[in-house]
Amino acid sequence: MRVEVEQDKCVAAGQCVLLAPEVFDQRDEDGIVELLDARPAPGAREGVREAAEVCPAAAIQVVEG
Template sequence: MKVTVDEDKCCGAGQCVLLAPEVFDQREEDGIVLLLDAEPGPDQHALVREAAAVCPAAAIEVTEDA
């Protein structure tokens, strides 16, 4: 799994951080998403998929391994 984020789309809702705090964080000054782990381990995959699904700005993209 590979994760990318589009900071320009991010609205700072923070759902990703609540779901997968080992993969996502937020900037202090404006709440915009910070990607901590672009290739999270298998134990994080379900949480990352859920974070991408609930992101109100569709700022998280998940690419599954082929």
């Protein structure tokens, strides 16, 4: 699995950080998503998939494989 984020789409909702805090963070100044780990460990993958699904701006892409 590889994770990609489009910061220019992010609306700073923060759901990604709640679902996978080891993979996503938010910038202090504006809350925009920051990707901490583009290739998350197996234990974090379910949360990453859910974060991509619930992201209101569709700013998270998951590439399987």
